[in-house]
Amino acid sequence: MNVKAILRTAVLTIAAASGAALPGVSPAADPDPVQRGAQLAAVGDCIVCHTAAGGAPFAGGLPIHTPFGTLYSTDITPDTKTGIGAWTLDAFVQAMRRGKSSDGHLLYPAFPYVHFTHMTDADIASVYAFMMSRTPVQATAAANKLIFPLNFRPLLAVWNLLYLHADTPEPMSRTQDPQLDRGRYLVDGLGHCAACHTPLNVFGAEKKDRTFDGAVIDGWDAPSLKTLLGASTPWTREQLSTYLRTGVASEHGAAAGPMLPVTRSLANASQADVEAMAAYIMSIQTPPPAAPAARVASGASLQQAGATMFEASCAACHAAHAPMNVVGGRPLLSLSTSVNSDSPRNLVRVMLDGLPAQGSKASVSMPPFAGMLTDAQIADLANYLRAQYSNRTPWQLQADDVAKYRKETPTP
Ligand code: HEC
Ligand code: HEC
Ligand code: HEC
Structure with a gap:
């Protein structure tokens, strides 16, 4: 044909x-x-x-x-x-x-x-x-370089029997709201958001009772998609659909790691579809947890090491008076999810990997610091940024922790 x-x-x-x-x-x-x-x-x-x-x-x-x-x-x-x-x-x-x-x-x-x-x-x-x-x-x-027995494709028939529910389209309990139905259809189906945002079992299948609870993917934390109201500034539907389409939310910072290509792809989706996905995600939120624990200041000398490093490596782009924030209108680090998360993982990852330039917006990029900063320097910087830009519980990150994160993602 x-x-x-x-x-x-x-x-x-x-x-x-x-x-x-x-x-x-x-x-x-x-x-x-x-x-x-x-x-x-x-x-x-x-x-x-x-x-x-x-x-x-x-x-x-x-x-x-x-x-x-x-x-x-x-x-x-x-x-x-x-x-x-x-x-x-x-x-x-x-x-x-x-x-x-x-x-x-x-x-x-x-x-x-x-x-x-x-x-x-x-x-x-x-x-x-x-x-x-x-x-x-x-x-x-x-x-492919797969370990036995997974290099033997026919075994996938067993996997499919357990985890593929192919009676399509998914029987959905419809709501009164066509936008929500459309959003759910796209999020659960074509958009496959759960593939990264749900923990996997030992067979590499999503844990069905933990859908959207968050998971680690390629060394990055793909956070829970059900606790967006618990962020320092609770997400709104508008912020979410802007984030999904542009990779940046004014109150939450920029998408990085494996989420960045997702947002670049969604930039070419229909606006109505992305808005529907945002509406559906906002409809599955759980109530925010109690106020975060009171902060405890960490050692002054460590803070000083981090501050010096920040001035040297980051301030040109990230200081409050830097052109990127003043002229570019990009969100300040205090709004970044990675600085405000429970885990320092994504902050460390963005320092190690940087952010690739976005085609026409070549000015919006960040160099990878993996080869420039030691594990101890990255730990100091992360502890400093947490103390400086977030009012959540301080981190006590050590060089060893950074070394562990470093090993998790194979160097591209
Ligand atoms: C998360 C990564 C991922 C995404 C997203 C993805 N694919 Fe794939 N796709 C793969 C991989 C990996 C294979 C090869 C699997 C294998 O060899 O067993 C594949 C295989 C395929 C195949 C089979 C090709 C063949 O020769 O057998 C088709 C068709 C396909 N993809 C279409 C699509 C389409 C259309 C989309 C978007 C709607 C898509 N894929 C999105 C990872 C992906
Ligand atoms: C390839 C894996 C992957 C896929 C697919 C994916 N995400 Fe993500 N997502 C991530 C990672 C990793 C992060 C954390 C990176 C960051 O915050 O910069 C993230 C971050 C997010 C955030 C920010 C959460 C926060 O608290 O800051 C939202 C919202 C989000 N994803 C929604 C979605 C939606 C909706 C979909 C489906 C359309 C989706 N994601 C698909 C990996 C993925
Ligand atoms: C050459 C400019 C440049 C330098 C130097 C730089 N960054 Fe960035 N950084 C960026 C850009 C651009 C973004 C994306 C911001 C956006 O799109 O709004 C970013 C984003 C971030 C984010 C937010 C990512 C997220 O997931 O929310 C963090 C955290 C960050 N940078 C930390 C640092 C640290 C720490 C340093 C120093 C070690 C540093 N940056 C050095 C340009 C830079």
């Missing part, structure tokens, strides 16, 4: 499916499935996992580190040899719903099909139409 024929099938499927009143389908369905598919693919972060550093978009090859070894994403451009160019819509549906490749081999759940399975037929067809409209790129991914 050629690409035109494939696209036509996709369009017909969308037309057929949009008659059904599913939460995934807005009544005024966009007439252009490719554009609609582009916006949906942005919600699904397809480009994030399927693009290697410096590689062609969607051509795969990005290493994904799991507790069971390293896995490489594959080419999903319409190349007929290494990509999905020869795939029918039905084969694509099987991959998204059942985690099955076109030749029948089972795919690893690092590909979040346990979430994509909840998508409607029409939405899967739109994403398919979009993927098929990309430029084909020939690219063979490196061989």
Whole structure:
């Protein structure tokens, strides 16, 4: 089948499916499935996992580190040899719903099909139409390096039996609010927010009774998504949807680590969809905990070491009078979630890894300090920032703790 024929099938499927009143389908369905598919693919972060550093978009090859070894994403451009160019819509549906490749081999759940399975037929067809409209790129991914027995794909059938609930779309208890229903459909399905924000069991599956309770991913804390009202400044729906679309919330600082590419992808999603996701997340909040423990001042000499280091390494960008804050309007460190969290993990991580430049906004970037500062210096800085910019319980971070965090993420 050629690409035109494939696209036509996709369009017909969308037309057929949009008659059904599913939460995934807005009544005024966009007439252009490719554009609609582009916006949906942005919600699904397809480009994030399927693009290697410096590689062609969607051509795969990005290493994904799991507790069971390293896995490489594959080419999903319409190349007929290494990509999905020869795939029918039905084969694509099987991959998204059942985690099955076109030749029948089972795919690893690092590909979040346990979430994509909840998508409607029409939405899967739109994403398919979009993927098929990309430029084909020939690219063979490196061989996976997984430990036994997980390097044996047929075993995934057992995993799927336990953890894949593929009777789609997810039976949802509808509310009276279509925006909330839409938000839940996107957050739980295509958006797969729980994949990072939920702790995993020993088999690498999400713990169903701990959904959105927060988890560690690639050495970063993906915080609980149910305690956003417990932040120093409680999150609002507007702040959340701005954060998801731009990577910055005026009262909470910037997205970093694995959340940064998520927000860059969501920048291309439809605004209404991101607002719906924010509305749904705000609807699952638990009441904020009691006031944080009173602060205890830490040793004055340590504070001095941190202050000196801050002046030398950080103040040019982060002092209150620095251009980034005054002209750029970026939030002050006192608002950053990483300075106000229970754990110093993300603050340490952002110092180690920095923040990559954002294309057109090249001025908004932060250098990695992993090679410039010692573990002890990073610990001093973190303790200093906590004492200086947050009124929560001080940290007593030691060089050893930083050494531990350093080892958690493989150097890119
Ligand atoms: C969290 C990372 C991640 C995200 C997000 C992701 N994928 Fe993947 N995907 C993978 C990995 C890893 C594989 C390879 C799995 C394997 O080899 O077992 C894969 C495989 C696939 C395959 C099977 C390809 C083949 O040749 O068998 C398809 C199709 C696919 N992804 C489409 C998508 C689409 C469409 C999206 C967005 C809606 C998406 N993926 C988002 C990680 C991801
Ligand atoms: C690839 C993993 C990953 C995915 C997918 C992901 N997140 Fe995150 N998220 C993180 C990490 C790690 C952080 C912490 C980094 C930071 O604060 O800069 C974070 C931070 C956040 C924060 C800030 C919380 C706070 O207290 O400051 C919000 C809100 C959030 N994520 C919402 C979402 C939503 C909604 C989705 C789904 C659309 C999502 N995330 C998908 C990894 C992820
Ligand atoms: C060259 C400028 C520059 C330097 C130097 C710099 N940063 Fe940053 N930093 C940034 C930018 C840009 C951001 C993102 C802010 C935004 O987008 O609003 C950022 C963000 C942060 C955040 C917030 C991240 C989050 O998850 O909320 C922290 C914390 C931080 N920097 C700490 C430091 C520390 C500590 C130092 C010194 C060791 C430092 N920075 C040095 C530019 C810099």
